[in-house]
Amino acid sequence: MVAAGLYLRRFYTIVRGEVLVLPSRIIVALFFIILLGLPLISQNPYLIRVVILTSIFAILAASWDLLSGFTGQMNFGHALFFGVGAYASAMLNVHLQIPPWVSVPLGAAAAVLTGLLVGIPCLRLKHTYLALTTMAFPIILMGIVFVLPDFTGGELGISGLKRISSSLVGNYYIYIVTMLVLCTIMWKITDSHTGIIFHAIREDELAVKASGINTTRYKLMAFCLSGFFAGIAGGLYAHYMRIAGPSTLEVSMSFTVVIWAVFGGIATIYGPIAAVFILFPLLEFVRFWPEYRMLIFAVVVLLILLYMPEGLIPWVRDKIEKECPRCKIRNVATRKTCRVCTAGLD
């Protein structure tokens, strides 16, 4: 009883000292709480459906950021990983009757292999060449899908997948928890030693090489990690929609992912996730002019780029938080002095 009380106290101190001091951390905490508590407030199937799809795409956008935002390997064919994950888990589930909780990880494994397959030739390419080449891969795969209709379902795709869970709320929690866990893992990866090397590769690959780091290995690792997360997103999507079709491989799919990530701010992980949670439900709920939807979407993205080229979320974050010039710790913008070293903030 005493021990529990102590833990509770410590928890409270941590929350007060570390979470409540920064608006961005409060927002993240609220985000977790709202998502986890949503079914208690409303069980509207439409709302739940939108939130589930949003979280699937949030994984996808974050995985793009992990590869392209961090290591600077502009991948314009991210739909490839998504599509491979979706098709692989769909084929395993429909043709071989493998249950979803095995087929999704296997689909992700297939996506990792694809990441290797794509990553190795792409190691030799840089910048624009890389961006344009990666765009080609999903289109090649799409051609193959159309040519083998017996195996892949051709234009109609593979349908009749099993749901992961039959109950609405159970399904919701599986997807939301998976999303939160995966995104936290991605954020942790980028915050670790590996993440710093990824950053460095984007900024100056030659310098990283000169420091004795095998950049080839790290770049391939970025491809595989990104493929893994995108593959899981693809598998989850296939099992949720109960169909894996060629739309998962389309060019517009790759483009949308890039738009989300850049809109939210690249090389942040939280940026793309936030962007998906803003843009995707917005597009779903803006029903009043259905035919203008995409137009508005594109115009909004253009305006954001013109006025905040860094992306929306870093821009907002810079408005509400300041970095201490001395100890580099973030503070609320309203403070006059740093909360740790009491140096004056300007």
Next chain:
Amino acid sequence: MNIIITGLITGSMLALLAISFSLIFGVARIVNIAHTAFYMVAAYCIFSLTGKFGLNPVAGMMIAVVVVTVFGLLAYKFLIDPIREHEAAVLIATIALAMIFQEAVMLIYTGDYRTVSALIEGYFIVTGVKVFYQQVLTFGVVLVVLALLWFLLMKTKLGLAIRSTAEDREVANLMGMNDSRLAMITMGISVALAGFTGAVLAPLTVLSPFMWMEPLIIMMAVVVLGGLGSIKGSFVAAYILGFTEALVVFMIPKGAFLKGSVALTIMILVLLLRPEGLFGISFEEER
């Protein structure tokens, strides 16, 4: 015979698109995803000018090219120029631009398939294959424009400025070339060429708001295959891929599905052997 004709037409169209795309990339380092969207806009302009207002097709083509050029310059001035420093932002901006064009066309003309009537009707028969006069005309006009472009780039002062800026922007700037004005002019030429391609090709294809996607991909493949920024490379690669597409469509069953895949596979294979493309010069690491 069919293969040769289709290959020549596709190849010339790709050559025009790819060369104009590499022009603006070389001079301003702008990857203009909306490039083929301009081509679509031009085609639709002709559709409404000749179909609705009953204009002479040639006049319609002229007006369409001018309209598209104005669109392109406006887009450059207000959307691309302010964010030119951020490479990724430019990419996204042009994607968004292409989507805006697509949606606008969709709203105005709906998603139905449209066709534009040919300039000259009729055909002649060579070894049992119908060759439409329109196809011959398109091919001829494209060759003339390519020759003009070559003349512009190689023999005039402006061409020299464009080529030197493409080679080394900083040094060209130091030599007194107005970098931003040149970028503007090149954007104009580039978009005008895209519009022109749309104009000459409109009678041969079916118009739809999504018609920009497919040529975009193949055009990118051509540009990458030939080497970014290399005009000669784009020209050669365009015909290579044009003929490959034609061969695949006519020789392999279900080839229509595979034509993009085969073209792109060739591109990737070549890149594996020569990462800077067929005629590209590998840029020095820009640091």
